Amino acid sequence: MADKKKAPSASTESSADTEELLALRDQIDALDEQIQQLISDRAACAQRVAEVKTRARQKGDEPPLFYRPEREAQVLQRVMARHTGPLGQEDMARLFREIMSACLALENTLQVAYLGPEGTFTQQAVIKHFGQWVETRPLIAIDEVFRDVEAGAVNYGVVPVENSTEGVVNHTLDTFLNSNLKICGEVELRIHQHLMIGPNTRREAISRIYSHQQSLAQCRKWLDAHLPHVERVPVSSNADAARRVNTEWNAAAIAGSMAAELYDLEIISPKIEDQPDNSTRFLIIGRESVPRSGQDKTSIIVSMRNGPGVLFSLLEPFNRHGIDMTRLETRPAPSGTWAYVFFIDFKGHMDDDNVQQALRDVEERAVEVKRLGSYPMAVL
Amino acid sequence: MADKKKAPSASTESSADTEELLALRDQIDALDEQIQQLISDRAACAQRVAEVKTRARQKGDEPPLFYRPEREAQVLQRVMARHTGPLGQEDMARLFREIMSACLALENTLQVAYLGPEGTFTQQAVIKHFGQWVETRPLIAIDEVFRDVEAGAVNYGVVPVENSTEGVVNHTLDTFLNSNLKICGEVELRIHQHLMIGPNTRREAISRIYSHQQSLAQCRKWLDAHLPHVERVPVSSNADAARRVNTEWNAAAIAGSMAAELYDLEIISPKIEDQPDNSTRFLIIGRESVPRSGQDKTSIIVSMRNGPGVLFSLLEPFNRHGIDMTRLETRPAPSGTWAYVFFIDFKGHMDDDNVQQALRDVEERAVEVKRLGSYPMAVL
Numbered sequence: 001m002a003d004k005k006k007a008p009s010a011s012t013e014s015s016a017d018t019e020e021l022l023a024l025r026d027q028i029d030a031l032d033e034q035i036q037q038l039i040s041d042r043a044a045c046a047q048r049v050a051e052v053k054t055r056a057r058q059k060g061d062e063p064p065l066f067y068r069p070e071r072e073a074q075v076l077q078r079v080m081a082r083h084t085g086p087l088g089q090e091d092m093a094r095l096f097r098e099i100m101s102a103c104l105a106l107e108n109t110l111q112v113a114y115l116g117p118e119g120t121f122t123q124q125a126v127i128k129h130f131g132q133w134v135e136t137r138p139l140i141a142i143d144e145v146f147r148d149v150e151a152g153a154v155n156y157g158v159v160p161v162e163n164s165t166e167g168v169v170n171h172t173l174d175t176f177l178n179s180n181l182k183i184c185g186e187v188e189l190r191i192h193q194h195l196m197i198g199p200n201t202r203r204e205a206i207s208r209i210y211s212h213q214q215s216l217a218q219c220r221k222w223l224d225a226h227l228p229h230v231e232r233v234p235v236s237s238n239a240d241a242a243r244r245v246n247t248e249w250n251a252a253a254i255a256g257s258m259a260a261e262l263y264d265l266e267i268i269s270p271k272i273e274d275q276p277d278n279s280t281r282f283l284i285i286g287r288e289s290v291p292r293s294g295q296d297k298t299s300i301i302v303s304m305r306n307g308p309g310v311l312f313s314l315l316e317p318f319n320r321h322g323i324d325m326t327r328l329e330t331r332p333a334p335s336g337t338w339a340y341v342f343f344i345d346f347k348g349h350m351d352d353d354n355v356q357q358a359l360r361d362v363e364e365r366a367v368e369v370k371r372l373g374s375y376p377m378a379v380l
Numbered sequence: 381m382a383d384k385k386k387a388p389s390a391s392t393e394s395s396a397d398t399e400e401l402l403a404l405r406d407q408i409d410a411l412d413e414q415i416q417q418l419i420s421d422r423a424a425c426a427q428r429v430a431e432v433k434t435r436a437r438q439k440g441d442e443p444p445l446f447y448r449p450e451r452e453a454q455v456l457q458r459v460m461a462r463h464t465g466p467l468g469q470e471d472m473a474r475l476f477r478e479i480m481s482a483c484l485a486l487e488n489t490l491q492v493a494y495l496g497p498e499g500t501f502t503q504q505a506v507i508k509h510f511g512q513w514v515e516t517r518p519l520i521a522i523d524e525v526f527r528d529v530e531a532g533a534v535n536y537g538v539v540p541v542e543n544s545t546e547g548v549v550n551h552t553l554d555t556f557l558n559s560n561l562k563i564c565g566e567v568e569l570r571i572h573q574h575l576m577i578g579p580n581t582r583r584e585a586i587s588r589i590y591s592h593q594q595s596l597a598q599c600r601k602w603l604d605a606h607l608p609h610v611e612r613v614p615v616s617s618n619a620d621a622a623r624r625v626n627t628e629w630n631a632a633a634i635a636g637s638m639a640a641e642l643y644d645l646e647i648i649s650p651k652i653e654d655q656p657d658n659s660t661r662f663l664i665i666g667r668e669s670v671p672r673s674g675q676d677k678t679s680i681i682v683s684m685r686n687g688p689g690v691l692f693s694l695l696e697p698f699n700r701h702g703i704d705m706t707r708l709e710t711r712p713a714p715s716g717t718w719a720y721v722f723f724i725d726f727k728g729h730m731d732d733d734n735v736q737q738a739l740r741d742v743e744e745r746a747v748e749v750k751r752l753g754s755y756p757m758a759v760l
Contacts, residue, residue: 024429025451029458031422035415035479036459036472042411043467049404071405078409079416087423091482094512095419096412098478102471123641132474138641140579199520261503261518262642 043103050107066108067155069185069284070293072100073376077295080379093380101131111154113137113145121258125187125282126158128380142171146179149285156184162281162327172283173331173343176301176372183299183373185284187380193219193254193273196265198246203268208233210241211254219254222272239263284375293376296349297326300359302342303367310340317361318346321354339367349374423483430487446488447535449565449664450673452480453756457675460759473760481511491534493517493525501638505567505662506538508760522551526559529665536564542661542707552663553711553723556681556752563679563753565664568760573599573634573653576645578626583648588613590621591634599634602652619643664755673756676729677706681750682722682742690720697741698726701734719747729754 050066079096080089087095104110112134114122126136137154139145145157160169193215197203209216209227213234216223223232230252235241238255242263245253253265260267283299304310318325327345348355350371363369430446459476460469467475484490492514494502506516517534519525525537540549573595577583589596589607593614596603603612610632615621618635622643625633633645640647663679684690698705707725728735730751743749 020432021429024425024432028422028425028429029455031418031425032455032459032476033462035418035422036463036476038411038415038418039472039475040463040465040467042408042415043465045404045408045411047466049401049408052400052404075409075412079412082413083416083420085420085423086427086486087420087482091485091513092416092419095475095478095482096416098475099415102467102475105471106466133471137647138637140644140646257518264520266520267517 039099042099043106046103047106065288067104067110069290070296070376072097073185073293073295073379075100076379077293090380097128097131097380098133101133105133110134110156111137112156112158113139113148113154114158115139115142115145115160121189121191121256121280122158122160122282125160125189125280128189129158129185129187129282129284130156142169142175146175146181146285149181149287150179152287155286157181157285158187158282159285160280161186161283170331173329176343177341177370179285181285181287182289183283183375184286184288184290185375186297186378187282187284188279188378189282190279191256192271194257194260194267195219195252195254195269195272196242196245196260196267197252198248198263198265200249201245201252202249205250206230206252208248208251209254210235210244210251212236212238212241215241215254218274219272221274222269226269226272281378289373290375292349292351292374295377295379296374297345297347297377298350298355298374299343299345299372300362301368301370301372302344302362303369304340304342304365305367306339313365314342314344314362317358317365320361321358323348323354323358347377419479422479423486426483427486445668447484447490449670450676450756452477453565453673453675453759455480456759457673470760477508477760478511478513481513485513490514490536491517492536492538493519493528493534494538495519495522495525495540501569501571501636501660502538502540502662505540505569505660508569509538509565509567509662509664510536522549522555526555526561526665529561529667530559532667535666537561537665538567538662539665540660541566541663550711553709556723557721557750559665561665561667562669563663563755564666564668564670565755566677566758567662567664568758569660569662571636571660572651574637574640574647575599575632575634575649575652576622576625576640576647577632578628578643578645580629581625581632582629585630586610586632588628588631589634590615590624590631592616592618592621595621595634598654599652601654602649606649606652661758669753670755672729672731672754675757675759676754677725677727677757678730678735678754679723679725679752680739680742681748681752682724683747683749684720684722684745685747686719693745694722694724694742697738697745700741701738703728703734703738727757 053066076093076096079093083089083092110130112126112130114126114136123136123138126134137148139148142159145159148154149157159172161172162169208231209223210233215238216232216234235244239259239262241253242255242259242265245251245265246263254272257267259265302314304314315325324347325344326347329343331341331343350356350359359369433446456473456476459473463469463472490510492506492510494506494516503516503518506514517528519528522539525539528534529537539552541552542549577586588611589603590613595618596612596614615624619639619642621633622635622639622645625631625645626643634652637647639645682694684694695705704727705724706727709723711721711723730736730739739749
């Protein structure tokens with residue numbers, strides 16, 4: 001019988017290597033002990049930070065903000081900047097995300113509401129942004145996420161805002177028009193398209209592929225090469241496509257892995273998108289403005305009167321002040337008046353001098369400028 | 381304008397505290413730098429472990445096992461044993477789970493198949509056991525998970541085996557009868573029951589609550605106190621209950637949060653179970669036996685001929701050798717003969733002397749004993 005304490009693994013490896021392996025494992029164990037001690041020290045520091053903040057509240061100052069998005073972003077930016085491997089930069093940052101999440105939960109477990117239906121993608125975004133130490137609340141509509149954050153029932157909300165498969169989530173943009181919430185952060189998830197079939201699908205008899213128009217377009221080359229004679233049927237969403245496949249024995253769907261899971265489909269060809277950089281963007285919404293992190297984005301809504309050159313007139317100040325615009329969406333004004341509403345994202349923080357100047361210039365030309373918030377750019 | 385580099389947060393805190401906060405943050409930053417260095421050292425060690433194992437393979441030894449369940453369990457057991465706070469023991473172990481997961485993925489990203497339909501619970505179990513650095517493959521049936529692991533298409537599979545709400549997952553047990561796979565680990569998830577309604581439910585008009593019989597039983601006290609006059613309708617599963625609520629304006633369901641998410645329901649009363657220790661157990665299945673971790677469980681299947689005293693005759697050897705049995709399930713033998721099939725879990729490892737003696741004794745009395753595997757007890 002082997003010694004009960006030591007090396008039960010010896011039986012499956014050659015003995016010379018086992019010596020070396022045991023030495024390496026001892027080294028790892030020693031490192032683990034140090035890592036654990038340091039994480040504990042870090043947690044103790046985080047506790048003292050919370051105490052200082054709580055004391056400040058008792059003295060009659062503003063309520064303490066235990067979670068500081070700009071501070072977390074700075075920590076992650078530094079982690080990535082100084083990282084030299086062997087783990088990937090993002091992997092290391094994800095570990096620190098979890099360490100911060102655990103430390104924060106010592107004082108205050110964040111409550112985060114998110115849009116449930118699109119489901120597990122948005123939840124994935126929550127975990128990616130806040131780490132695992134949060135309490136999540138799935139809600140059935142974007143308005144409800146806004147309402148719960150406004151009412152203080154949760155600390156933050158997470159809503160989708162751009163989906164490279166299904167376009168801009170207009171409902172989110174429209175909800176911002178009537179809300180005083182701030183954007184506190186953004187999350188990006190890479191998303192893949194898969195070909196999937198149902199339990200009753202006869203694989204050799206597939207004559208029809210359902211998917212959203214944009215997904216079909218994104219997988220066009222793959223479809224031309226592998227299933228050139230199969231009919232492509234655009235439907236309202238990829239979830240809808242997945243749902244249909246369950247009842248049709250000669251159909252397949254193109255959708256994400258969550259849809260396969262939700263509708264019990266089997267992925268027969270994974271990752272068939274022509275361009276591999278497909279992603280979805282989510283926004284974190286909260287009640288407080290976020291100070292500068294050093295690598296920030298700002299989102300605003302601008303209402304402009306209809307007229308010639310309106311778009312140029314809007315863009316010119318940004319260009320003049322050296323501001324990099326990252327997104328511009330045009331939406332019909334809700335009032336039905338002869339006006340445009342633009343949703344604009346640009347790099348920089350509202351506390352930056354050039355941003356303040358540009359915003360003043362835009363305000364002079366616009367009917368209204370609504371500042372949705374400055375927030376750290378997605379680090380991961 | 382504030383200095384761009386430093387303390388943009390000063391505006392929201394009193395300045396005396398800010399000094400103290402800045403000092404604490406500097407301390408945290410210094411700790412983070414050390415933690416990062418040590419995690420990198422650990423990853424480098426893990427790489428060397430992988431190199432040693434790969435070299436062993438090239439010399440004609442057995443293929444290398446990069447993932448060692450018993451080793452991971454030992455690391456987590458030690459982390460928990462020496463932990464003194466302020467983070468919770470489990471929180472610290474979860475952080476180490478992620479660190480190990482990231483280090484392992486450097487060499488070899490584990491492929492894990494799991495049972496998709498019950499869905500996100502089993503996926504949660506995957507992440508809880510393997511950490512986030514795995515590739516997961518949702519499948520639509522327990523047999524398929526077994527098949528993919530047997531075929532080597534994935535490294536491991538995760539299947540539910542006990543659900544304190546819906547009982548034993550018999551299908552999993554039956555599949556073991558015809559499989560040569562080994563149990564390599566177990567995972568437990570705590571599960572809560574919630575009262576939920578659909579988008580069309582009229583809250584004041586609820587006259588019917590759907591749920592699985594066992595969930596209704598588990599929430600009996602709460603229902604007696606809060607909804608004594610509402611009819612309780614048992615259905616085949618909690619997912620089925622959730623599905624029904626979507627189409628009935630006067631019905632609510634009791635189910636887990638995943639069901640609320642899957643079927644777009646709103647949780648109106650969370651955590652209504654009478655006993656808060658509701659949990660679901662999953663098994664990790666793989667192709668290799670797992671050496672002793674020091675805190676192990678063993679699962680076997682025993683076929684016994686029908687006759688008086690058969691159960692006592694089976695249990696007696698375990699008792700005599702001081703072995704603690706943790707579970708016993710009786711199933712009809714698949715052949716339809718006059719025999720019982722027992723699924724038995726007990727504490728200890730097949731390499732332990734007393735376990736070997738007990739198994740020899742049981743083998744003398746049984747028609748057949750199938751050893752499903754010894755594996756580390758769930759640490760988290």
